[in-house]
Every structure is written in C-alpha cells, then in structure tokens.
Amino acid sequence: MTSIKRIGVVVKPHHADALETLCRLTEWLTQREIALVGGPEIERERVEHQTGCTIASVRSEELARGVDLMLVLGGDGTMIATARLMGDVEVPVIGVNYGGLGYLAEFPIGELFPALESILAGEFKVETRVMLTAELWRGETLVTRNRVLNDVVINKSALARIIEIEAYLNDQFVNLFRADGLIVATPTGSTAYNLSAGGPVIYPTMNAVVITPICPFTLSNRPIVVPDDSLIQVRLMTRNEEVALTLDGQVGFPLQAGDRAVIRKSKTTFNLVQPENRNYFDVLRDKLKWGR
Secondary structure: OOOOOEEEEEEOOOOHHHHHHHHHHHHHHHOOOOEEEEOOOOOHHHHHHHHOOOOEEOOHHHHHHHOOEEEEEOOHHHHHHHHHHOOOOOOOEEEEEOOOOOOOOOEEHHHHHHHHHHHHOOOOEEEEEOOEEEEEEEOOEEEEEEEEOOEEEEEEOOOOOOEEEEEEEOOEEEEEEEEOEEEEEOOHHHHOHHHHOOOOOOOOOOOEEEEEEEOOOOOOOOOEEEEOOOOEEEEEOOOOOOEEEEEOOOEEEEOOOOOEEEEEEOOOOEEEEEOOOOOHHHHHHHHHOOOO
C-alpha cells in the first residue's frame, strides 16, 4: 500500500454533480482512514446542507503542500488551473471528468473509485509533463512571473492590425514575425491553441517546445520545434495596438511596445496519473475525430 494519507481535491466551479461525488468520496476515504481537503472555493456550506458531508478546506496556496495526491473533478480547464495552483509542488495529479475523454482529465467519473483503489495499492503510472516559466519584462522591471502547462501567447485584439514580434532562441535572433500573434507551447499545449493555428501535435512526453505564428503575413513563416531547454525571448515591436500576453488562456496582461516575454523550461513538472489501459492516440482520435 502507498503512504497516501491526505488527498487534496479541486472541483470545477458550480458543477452540480460534483457535490454528490464529494460526499461519496469523503465517506469512501474515511473508511480507509484517509483525509480529504479542498481549497477555499469548495462550497462547504452548500455541500453540508445538501449532502450532510463535511469537507475540510485550506487556503489555495497551502492545498498542494499538505497532500499526497491531488484529485481534480472537472475538465482540462480545471486541470490547467490546478497546475498553476500547485506552484512548485510535484505531487501526482489525477483528473476525473464527467463527460468524454479529456487530454488531461482522462478518468471518466465511473472509474473514480476503481482508480483510487489501484492508486492506494501502488498500481499506477505517472507521466511527467514539461511546464514553462514565463516572465514579462517592461524595461528592467519584472511585471510578472508565472508557470504554465499549455502555452504562452502574444496576440492582438479583434480590431488591432497585424503586429510585429521579434523572437530570439538562446540569444540568437530567429525572426521578426508579422502576424496576428505568436504561440510558445509545450507538448501538452500542442493540441490547444497551437493546433488551431496550424502547429504540429507533439507527443506529450517529448522534450520539445513549439513556436507557432498566428496567421502570419508571410505564409513561409511556419511553426518551429525547438529543444525544451532553450531560452526563448519574444518582444513586441508594434506601438499603439491592443496586444496581450496570455498564459494558458486563463491569465492575461496588457502589453506595451518593447515589452518582452522570457520563457524557459520550469524546474517543476506536472505529474499526471495515467490509466493503465491508456492510449494517447485514443484521445486524439476521439478529440480530433480522425477517420470520421
């Protein structure tokens, strides 16, 4: 048996079915002398009122540090938010969804308890996913530093003109891209915005990062796959346009001309618990509707 004594839970906001799941989960874990704890967004009073189950909660920044396993009830968006919430903690994460297959939340709700049984018995595998650290610099001032699982994106607003972005790899000039924007994506994020912009699907455990221009003015500007230990810098050169830096599609910062994003491989990885019968290509065929 593994030494799992405390499990953290993150729930997709306002998900009605999650309340019943939380109650069943609390009872199931209590029988095995395992504690369940959630962040402050757990609707404790609502859960207790509707189910009679009591769930402990802590501050978001403390949640991952005090648990042996993180359980996410929701879709891929909730998984991505959890990756940022965990900071530099590398406990295993299991994603459970209420719908079809997810790129990250791969366990259907019907397999939740069998999956937990296997994990408690030590019968599970963990897939390590690369994350990126993104810094936004304005002159010599650090505006923000964040960790991302999917992608770092510079893009214009709907009404802005084509923008110019300089890109450097390990201090070597790559190109001045004239486009609607630029994406720097991990293998995990290669099936997100990168794919929509014409970038390649990269196998999730590859040690690579892809740089993809969004609707480039010059059609020969194609996506570039580079080693994941590269230092990537991108600088906005265009003035007087509404442009933003977006992290994982969930956090955004307005940019000014001359602002630069410095992107490197994070020392922290995202450790994803995988189903034993997992086949990554099953997910691709389902999501991308290959062969249909």
